Each structure stands twice: as structure tokens, then as C-alpha cells.
Amino acid sequence: MKLVGAFFFFFLFAVQMTFGQQTNDVYVDKDGVMRWGTTKEEVKGFGVNYTVPFAYAYRVAKQLGVSPEKAIDNDVYHFSRLGFDLYRVHVWDTEISDTLGNLLENEHLKLLDYALKKMKDRGIRFVLTPIAYWGNGWPEKDEKTPGFSRKYGKAACLTNPDAIKAQQNYLYQFLNHVNPYTGVAYKNEPDLIAFEISNEPQHGGKASDVTAFINGMTSSMRKTGSKKPVFYNISHSIHLAQGYFDADIQGGTFQWYPTGLQAKHEIMGNLLPNVDDYKIPFATNPRFKQMAKIVYEFDAADVGRSYIYPAMARSFRTAGMQLATHFAYDPTFFAYANTEYDTHYMNLIYTPQKALSLKIASEVFHNVPLYKDFGKFPADTSFGDFRVSYGQDLAEMVTKEKFIYTNNTATIPPNAAALEHISGSGNSAVVKYEGTGAYFLDKLENGVWRLEVLPDAIWVQDPFGYNSLDKVLAVINWRPWPMSIQLPDLGNDFEIMPLNQENNAKSVFTKNQTFDITPGTYMLVKKGASSKLNATSKWKNITLNEFVAPATTLTKTYVLHTPVNQVSAGESLPFKVQIVSLKKPEAARIRIFTQGAKPVDLALAHERGYHYSAIVPEDLLKGNVLKYSIVIKENGAESFYPSDQEKPFETHIQAKSSPITIFNAALDHEQLLRPYLKTSRLTPLPEKGTSELNISPEKAEEYAMRYNFKNNVAGRTSDLSSKNKLVFQGHSLDQKPCTIQLALIGKDGSVYGATLDLKPDISSYAVSTDDMQKVNFVSLPRPYPGFLPYSLDTTPKAGNVDLINVETLQIAIIPTQATDQAKKPLAGIAIQKVTLE
Structure with missing residues (x-):
């Protein structure tokens, strides 16, 4: 029986390997690598999940009077600009x-077919x-849909004979559609590269039951x-x-949410x-x-920065993944919410910066060899043509032909004369731009380039909170900004000609490589060069115009500023603010309220774009609290932020010798991960204004939490x-002692800690x-899937913590020997505050 079983297994596998080799259909070779049927080349692909044909996105389109077809047209164009060559969707079978x-x-x-x-x-x-097995409601209630998933639910769909029969019937008809x-x-x-049978089935029972279900x-x-x-x-x-492994399938699908889901901030x-491996x-x-192996969904959920996606793509390639699709691309027509x-x-x-990071991640997937290992963090923050930096919030790709970056970068491309594509946000050695939107530069011919500049996007609220269509999280502004482009192929003098419809900009010649630009697409032509290309010319997978x-959605001025929690007495305070307005304000200043005297005004200097700054001198940092407002003058009138009816901003002034509070349960508990x-x-x-956070683990295993206190110490770095002590204020719960580990994590990911034995008394x-x-x-x-490691060694060498x-x-x-033996839940703790003293 064993020989027969083994023979059958190898016969089945050989049959699977031959699928598609007579056509360009994909097949899987003996080493588990997808290859194209005609060329035998490795299959690679990278893109997004996108849901406009179904469920909530479809309903919002109808609610807002948006044509779903037009929404698809618009977003798929953007996919092309981001270099995506793969799309995945879990079809709402219930609809x-x-x-x-x-x-x-x-x-x-019909809309799926159109997409x-x-x-x-x-x-x-x-x-x-x-x-998909999903109902169609999220984030609303499910509707009464006609499908088998609504009748049976996911769990029954995996075991109920009638539900299984319905799925088999559906799959047969779906593939024949x-x-x-x-x-x-x-x-x-x-x-169509491959089919994934269903989205996230969660089986119980025996392994043989799973095999039988899949084979059916x-x-x-x-x-x-x-x-x-x-x-x-799998x-x-x-x-x-x-x-x-025993089933008649050619591959397994994986997901990765390395920062969990639903932090709500x-x-x-x-x-x-978190994404090292x-x-x-x-x-x-x-x-x-x-x-x-393919990745059907991934995201660094609730992360607003731009450095992380290429690192995830690198780790996927090291693990043997050939395809990956991010979850999920927000349709533009309601991405504001x-x-x-x-x-x-x-x-x-x-x-824009996150999207550019995803563009670089796509390049990683197409350029990093399968199973290539670049070592462990922090050595793998530079790999091949790619680099990621948490400190700079930067991801970049630098090759002879391409230069892509998500933020301001000092990197100099090796040969600017050989560049054929630049895309980015912020400033680089090639492009200087003060707006916040992404831009793309593509070489069409010698001395002829296409420039695409997207409008400014500004987040005016944390986009990861409790959202609704009535809540504006991000605004769009079509404000003109200066731009300079330094490309040897264009030289110092070139003509800038608008391409897109409704672009009313006039063709202009620039000198010294600098000009003002509004959002749109443009053809840049070097002085003395000519081209037969025009606005309607096709180029690669786009049309030039x-x-x-x-359109602009900015209807009022936003002042975006978070006060520093505490500042040291006797020192000046650097001050930064974003003033988001349709045009540059006539004046901006800080109004500082001093006790028993007239307010003091300090002018805010314009740095670049929407950014302004000032230095609050040490002689104004007196008493216990610095109170201030920001005053903006526009159209001859002044406005206060916060308004006259609200409390002014406050920063607490502390003696240099006083403790530095890095966690206060009353103020910071909602941000605790x-x-x-x-x-x-x-x-x-x-005591007024104080609280304690009670944490009672439900299991006998270690229970950890983390809090980023960067803003808490921003005014007291000197x-x-x-300081030479880390102090925990609190106690154990339930009249039982317990042991905790306190640790400090550096910007570089290094971690230093020590254990403390807590008693029931405060x-x-x-x-x-x-x-x-x-x-x-x-x-x-904690990440999804749950099999990923609990902890990592990220500190390159032993030494002292650098505060x-x-x-x-x-x-x-952490468990002690006693809790290990009893297998009872760990004793809980109450946290009031943690300080550096």
C-alpha cells in the first residue's frame, strides 16, 4: 500500500507539472517555481487587491453618484503609473x-469583467x-444577498454536504464564464495566472477531511x-x-499583517x-x-510612513514568494475618508509616499532573486539596488536607468545622464519640488521627457481611527509650486508644454532648470530638440495626455501642530507647524501668553511648502506652562488656532533635574500597543489627573506591550x-507578586532591558x-499569520543603552518558575507611569 500510495503521489505530481506546458499557461516545476509555458521563465508579479465591482465600494459609488466603470478606469491608470502588473480580488460569491x-x-x-x-x-x-465566504456588508451590516455563503456561512461551507456541492457547482460555472x-x-x-479556491478557509477536523474538501x-x-x-x-x-500537502493543488497562498490590525491610531x-523575516x-x-508560493494579501496596517514595503517585499522573496498583492487599494473617489x-x-x-513605496516594492519583486537572503536587521536595510531608512522615512531604488524615492533624499544617482525614469516625493539630486504630491519623469526620446505632477495631499486627521464618509481625513490642493529638474539629457534650457485636457498652463521655456508647475502632465523638450510625439501618442501602457x-477639496485653512508635552526650563524651544492653505498666508506668527503681561508675538518663518518654523527663546519659557496660539493672516483678516473659544496650546515647563515622563497611563493608554x-x-x-492601567493576562505565557514616547521627550532631549534610572510606578494585582521586564527600544531597533519584581503595594x-x-x-x-516569531534579536552587539x-x-x-509549573494566568499589573530619572 505504501508503494502504491507513493507511486500515485508522484504520478499526480508529474501530471500537475505538465499542466499548461503546451501553451503559455503557467506551470509549476519540480522545485515549486511557477514558470511561463512557452518561455520557461520565472513568473513574477506585484500589485493590489481592489474591490469596486463588489460590496461596500460598489455601494459607495452608487451613493455618491460615481460611475463604477469610470472609477475603475481612473484607478487602473494609477496602477500603471505605479508599475503594478498583478491584480487579485476575492470575489464576493454571495453577490x-x-x-x-x-x-x-x-x-x-459585469463590473469584474470590465475591470x-x-x-x-x-x-x-x-x-x-x-x-470569499464574506457577507457584503463591511464596514456596514450585511445585505440579504442571494448566494450560498449567506445561507450557510463560512464554517458550514467547509463541512455541510449541500454547501460543498453548491461550491463545486459554482466553481465549475465560474471558470466557464x-x-x-x-x-x-x-x-x-x-x-489569468492562477486560481486560489477560496479566501481564508479556517478548517477544523482531520487533515484527511481537508484533503477531501480541497480535492472536491x-x-x-x-x-x-x-x-x-x-x-x-495554507x-x-x-x-x-x-x-x-496531500491535496491536488499546485501552490499555497500566504498573508502578512506584521503590525496587526485595527490599532485605531x-x-x-x-x-x-517586524518585517525582517x-x-x-x-x-x-x-x-x-x-x-x-504567493502572497494574496499584505500590509503594514495602521502605519502611515513610507519606508516599510520594500523591506516586506525583500522578506517575501527570501521566503520564496513569486506573486504578491497589497490589501487594499482605496478607490480614489472616496479615499479622502x-x-x-x-x-x-x-x-x-x-x-503618495506610501504608494511610491509600493512602487519600489514592485521593483523589489521583479529584481531580487527568489530565495535571496540579505542577512538580518539592521544589515538588510540596504539590499541590492534598494535602501530603506526608518530615520529618514525613506525607501529608494537607485539603478543606472531608474531613480525612485519616497521622501527627501541625499542619494546621488551614479549616472544622471543614463536615467530613463524618475519618480518621487520631495527633493533629490535630480528634482526639487515643494509640493506633497508624487511626480513622475519618463524619458520618451533623447531630449524629450514626460512629466506628471499630482496635486498636494495633506492628512488633516489620523486616517486610522473611526472613519465615516462625512469625516474628511485628507484634503487635495492644486497649489502651484516651484520645481527644478537637473537632467543632462534636458540641459539648462527646455520647453514645458502641457499635455492633459483642461490644463490651461501655457508652453514656457525655462532657464536654469527651474519653473513653477501646477498639477498635470507635460512634455519637456530640450532646446534644439524636436519630436513627432504629441498629446495623444501611445507610450508603453499609457497615452501621453x-x-x-x-479637484481641489481644500475649503479652509488647516493648522497642523502637536504641542511638545514637556520642555526644559532655561533652553530655547524649536517650533514647527504646517499651515495648509489655498495660497501662501500674508503672515503667520505664534502668540505666547505670559502671566501678568501682554502676549508676545513671534514671527513664523516659511521653510518650504506648507512648513513653518520659529525658535521660542528661553526667556519666554518661565513658570510651569507655556501657553500659545498660532495666528494666521489671510485676505487681511487674522484667525487664531485654536480659536478664541478654545483653550490655547500648552507645553509643560520642567526643571532640567526633574524626571522625564515617558509613559503616563492617564494620558497615553490609548496609544499603548x-x-x-x-x-x-x-x-x-x-489624586486629580492620575489613573492606573490594570493589565490582567488571560494565559500563562508572556504578555508584552509597547509605547512610542518620542513626542513625550522631544522637548527634553538635552x-x-x-538620567541614569528607569523607574516604574505601579504594583502587582490580586495580592500576588509578579515579574516584569522593562526595556527601551532605540531608533535603530536596539533593545536593552532589565527585570523587576513587583509587589501588591503601590x-x-x-x-x-x-x-x-x-x-x-x-x-x-502581534502579526498575522500567528505562526510568525514572537520575538527577535535586533541588537547588533552588547553594550550600554544610549538614552x-x-x-x-x-x-x-514574564512567567516565573512558579507560573510555569502551575500553568495559570500570569499575575496582573497596574501601571501608573514610567519615568527616566
Whole structure:
């Protein structure tokens, strides 16, 4: 029986390997690598999930009077500018099927067909997941949809015979469906790389049950004659992994949310250690090694910075992933509100730096060899042609032909004369630009370039909170800004000609490479050069005059400023603010309120773009609190921020010798990153303005939490070097002692800590910073999938903690020998504050 079983396994695998080799369909070779049928080249692809044909995005389009087709046209154009060549969607089967699994030819299916045709037109291929199991409501209530998923629910769909039969029927009809825009059935679509059977099935039972379920699905798909690879999600229910390995599938799909989901605020701090390695626990399994691997969803959720995506792409390639799609691209028509998936935020217009980071991640996927290992953090922050920097909030790609960056960069490309593509945000050695939108420069011919400049996007609220269509998170402004382009191929003098429709700018000649620019597309032609290209000329996968951007949505001036929590007495205070206005204000200043005297006004200097700054001199930092407002003069009238009816901004003035509070439970508890506990609560204390946060773990394993205190110490950095103790104020709960580890994480990801034994009585517990030793970085928030490592060694060498470098507090309740033996939940703790003294 064993020999027969082994023979059958190898026969089945050999049959799988031959699928598609007679055409350009993808096949999986003996080493688990997807290859194109005709060229045998490795399949690579990178892109996004995008949902306009279905569910909430579809309903919002109808609610706002937006044509879904037009929305798709617009966003797919942006996909082309970001270099995406892959699209994935979990199809809302509940909207396009009935309870028996019959496919319904309705508007949702028609819009999917339309989207796929538009992707094809731009050279974008796709992976389809026919079954989602989801209701169509999120973030609203589910509607009464006709499909089998609504009747049975996900759990029953995996076990109920009638539900299984409906799914098999549905899959057969779905693969046979002919796209009316292409005239080709999905099973024969040359740009459809593979099918993933369903989205995130979570199996129970036995491994053999899982194998039988999957084989029933693949059998119905193979009856259509399709030879495309079939994938199944194997990052869930991994205790049943053998059931996946024994099934008739050619690959496995994975997800990665390294910063968890639903923090409800932007997560701060250096998160590169969180994405250092995508470690698959069954990577050495012989059958798994023969399976292809793709990433159906990933995102650094609740992270607003731009440095992280290329590092994720690098780790994916090291793990053997060939395709990856980010979750999820926000349709532009309602990206101002980020309501579809509020823990994610991605759109070229509204999140330009993040989108450019995703563009670089796509380049990583196409240029980094499969399984290539670049070492461990921090060594792997530079890899191949790529670099990521938390400190600069920067990701960049630098090659002979391409220069792509997400933020201001001092990097000088090796040969500017050889460049053919530049895209970025901010300033570089090639482009200087004061606006906040992304820009793209493409060489069309010698001495002829296409310039695309997108309007400014400014986040006026944290986009990762509790959102609604009535809540504006980001605004768009079409304000003109100076730009300079220093390209040898254009020289000092070149003509700038508008291309896109409704661009009323006049053709102008520039000298010294500098000019004012408004959003739009332009042709730049070197003095003395000529071209037969015009606005309607086709170039690669775009037309030269294409341009998509919403009109200005800025209707009022925003003053974006977060006061420093505490500042040292006897020192001046650097002051920064963003003034977001339709045009440059006539004047801007700080009004400082001094006790018993007239307010003092300080002029704000314009730095660049919307940024202004000033220095508050030390003689104004008197008493206990600095109170101030920001005054803006526009159209001859002055406005106060906060308004006259609101309290002014406040910063507490502290003696240099006083403790530096790095965590205050009463003020900072909502920003504390930690696994959810239903028993956790904030309890007010008798002393006014004080509270304690009670943390009662529910298990016997270590429980950790983290808080980024960068803003808490921003005004007292000069005092940090004089501190030598880390002090915890609080106690243990339930009249039981417990042990905690206090650690400080540096901007560079290094971690130093020490343990403290807490008692039930409220007290202050101190540890000398000289006694703090190298400890592990805990991966917080906890990632999905859950099999990823709990902690990492991110400190390159032993030594003393550098307080000038630290910005994050890590607290862990750790098991003792007694708790290990009892296997009871850890004793809880109450945190009041943590200080440096």
C-alpha cells in the first residue's frame, strides 16, 4: 500500500507539472517555481487587491453618484503609473451566486469583467479567488444577498454536504464564464495566472477531511478543462498542514499583517524589525518545497510612513514568494475618508509616499532573486539596488536607468545622464519640488521627457481611527509650486508644454532648470530638440495626455501642530507647524501668553511648502506652562488656532533635574500597543489627573506591550544624558507578586532591558540604566499569520543603552518558575507611569 500510495503521489505530481506546458499557461516545476509555458521563465508579479465591482465600494459609488466603470478606469491608470502588473480580488460569491451555486449574470459580475479587461489593456495580469465566504456588508451590516455563503456561512461551507456541492457547482460555472469584454472564458484567459479556491478557509477536523474538501473543489475546476495552477490558503489552520500537502493543488497562498490590525491610531516607531523575516514553520517539508508560493494579501496596517514595503517585499522573496498583492487599494473617489478598510490606507493621490513605496516594492519583486537572503536587521536595510531608512522615512531604488524615492533624499544617482525614469516625493539630486504630491519623469526620446505632477495631499486627521464618509481625513490642493529638474539629457534650457485636457498652463521655456508647475502632465523638450510625439501618442501602457486627479477639496485653512508635552526650563524651544492653505498666508506668527503681561508675538518663518518654523527663546519659557496660539493672516483678516473659544496650546515647563515622563497611563493608554484583553481597564486614582492601567493576562505565557514616547521627550532631549534610572510606578494585582521586564527600544531597533519584581503595594521600582542588558525585540502588535516569531534579536552587539537614541518603551509580564509549573494566568499589573530619572 505504501508503494502504491507513493507511486500515485508522484504520478499526480508529474501530471500537475505538465499542466499548461503546451501553451503559455503557467506551470509549476519540480522545485515549486511557477514558470511561463512557452518561455520557461520565472513568473513574477506585484500589485493590489481592489474591490469596486463588489460590496461596500460598489455601494459607495452608487451613493455618491460615481460611475463604477469610470472609477475603475481612473484607478487602473494609477496602477500603471505605479508599475503594478498583478491584480487579485476575492470575489464576493454571495453577490454573484444563488444558494445552489449557480452563477448570476448581474452588474457585479459585469463590473469584474470590465475591470479585468481594463487590467489587461495596461498589461496587468491577475489571480482570482472565486469564493470569499464574506457577507457584503463591511464596514456596514450585511445585505440579504442571494448566494450560498449567506445561507450557510463560512464554517458550514467547509463541512455541510449541500454547501460543498453548491461550491463545486459554482466553481465549475465560474471558470466557464465568458468575459463579454474579451470573448474568452476565465479558464482560458491568458492573463489569468492562477486560481486560489477560496479566501481564508479556517478548517477544523482531520487533515484527511481537508484533503477531501480541497480535492472536491479542484476536481470541479479540472472538469472545465482548465490547466491553470490551483492554489489554496495554507497560512490558516496550520496544524492541518499535511492535509494541504496531500491535496491536488499546485501552490499555497500566504498573508502578512506584521503590525496587526485595527490599532485605531497610527502606529509609530521603527517597525523594520517586524518585517525582517517571513518565517514559514513548514518550509523544509519536502512536499511544500514542490509547491509554488504567493502572497494574496499584505500590509503594514495602521502605519502611515513610507519606508516599510520594500523591506516586506525583500522578506517575501527570501521566503520564496513569486506573486504578491497589497490589501487594499482605496478607490480614489472616496479615499479622502478611508472608510472601506480603515486599518489600511493606500492610494496614489491621497497616500503618495506610501504608494511610491509600493512602487519600489514592485521593483523589489521583479529584481531580487527568489530565495535571496540579505542577512538580518539592521544589515538588510540596504539590499541590492534598494535602501530603506526608518530615520529618514525613506525607501529608494537607485539603478543606472531608474531613480525612485519616497521622501527627501541625499542619494546621488551614479549616472544622471543614463536615467530613463524618475519618480518621487520631495527633493533629490535630480528634482526639487515643494509640493506633497508624487511626480513622475519618463524619458520618451533623447531630449524629450514626460512629466506628471499630482496635486498636494495633506492628512488633516489620523486616517486610522473611526472613519465615516462625512469625516474628511485628507484634503487635495492644486497649489502651484516651484520645481527644478537637473537632467543632462534636458540641459539648462527646455520647453514645458502641457499635455492633459483642461490644463490651461501655457508652453514656457525655462532657464536654469527651474519653473513653477501646477498639477498635470507635460512634455519637456530640450532646446534644439524636436519630436513627432504629441498629446495623444501611445507610450508603453499609457497615452501621453492621460491624467487623473480629483479637484481641489481644500475649503479652509488647516493648522497642523502637536504641542511638545514637556520642555526644559532655561533652553530655547524649536517650533514647527504646517499651515495648509489655498495660497501662501500674508503672515503667520505664534502668540505666547505670559502671566501678568501682554502676549508676545513671534514671527513664523516659511521653510518650504506648507512648513513653518520659529525658535521660542528661553526667556519666554518661565513658570510651569507655556501657553500659545498660532495666528494666521489671510485676505487681511487674522484667525487664531485654536480659536478664541478654545483653550490655547500648552507645553509643560520642567526643571532640567526633574524626571522625564515617558509613559503616563492617564494620558497615553490609548496609544499603548498590546494584545487585546477584555479584562483591561483604566482606573482613576484619588489624586486629580492620575489613573492606573490594570493589565490582567488571560494565559500563562508572556504578555508584552509597547509605547512610542518620542513626542513625550522631544522637548527634553538635552536632559536625557543626565538620567541614569528607569523607574516604574505601579504594583502587582490580586495580592500576588509578579515579574516584569522593562526595556527601551532605540531608533535603530536596539533593545536593552532589565527585570523587576513587583509587589501588591503601590511603589516606585527603579533599575539603573547601566544594568540594562541586551534583550529581545517583541513583535508588536502581534502579526498575522500567528505562526510568525514572537520575538527577535535586533541588537547588533552588547553594550550600554544610549538614552539619546531611545524612543519606545517595552513592558513584558514574564512567567516565573512558579507560573510555569502551575500553568495559570500570569499575575496582573497596574501601571501608573514610567519615568527616566
